[in-house]
Amino acid sequence: MAQVNVTINGRHYDVACDDGQEEHLMKLAAFVDDRVAVLKQSVGSLSRIASYDDGLSDDCRRARRSPDSARGSPGRRRNA
Template sequence: MAQINVDVNGRPYAVGCEDGQEPHLVELARIFDQQVRQISQDMGQLGDTRLFLMGALLLADELYDARNRLEGLQAEVTRLENERSRIEGRAVSALEAAATRIERLGAADAV
């Protein structure tokens, strides 16, 4: 298990993670740090616990919104896939009907 130091609101924190996940964890800490610093600017200096709670709640709100958007997009993809299948079915039927008509025309000309 790897251990790295990340800075949040100007303070270092030692954090453990799986080997190879260090860059990902650094990026997550950077995002969290941005949230905490923004809250600190907007609301003034609060205790770390309150800053971290507010930062976590804002990130949870963003995650909630992103999940809702994802669900909507997944529903739209499903709807479009169903529509595509329906259109493909109609196209196949139209081609089969055209092929049948062509065969009949060819048979009529052969007579």
Template sequence: MAEVTVSIGGRQYAIHCRDGEEVHLDALAGLVDAKAYVARQSTPGLTEVRQLLFAALFLADEINDLKRELAGRQGSLALPENDDSAAVMIESLAGRLESLAERLAPAPAAP
């Protein structure tokens, strides 16, 4: 198990993580630190706990917005249940993929 020291809100925190996750954890801490900085700048005098609370709320708000955006995009990609032209196109594509796979497959060895 690895240990990483991250800086958030001007304080150092030692955090354990799986080996190889150090860089990722440091990047995540950087995101939290940036939001804590925004909270500190927008509302001077916040306690450390409240800075981290606002940082968490800012990040949660961003995640919520991204989830809504993703759901909207997925909804616009959905095909109607009875879309015959889409079914024909998918079947045609499947046939082309099968043909390509057959051409790329190695020939069976002769006995």
């Protein structure tokens, strides 16, 4: 089992993965970090992200399948 250190939203995490999956995990973490930055820019703070639907999780699922093709719009706001 491999271990990768990733940074998301300025925080460092040690994450375990199967051997050979290190590059994919680093790409996925970079994708999540980018998405968090976009969301923070759109909503002003992470505490407001809870008001968004599962757009981020949809993007993450797409990224898991193919990190290079998972670029989409940031999470959509739920009906207020």
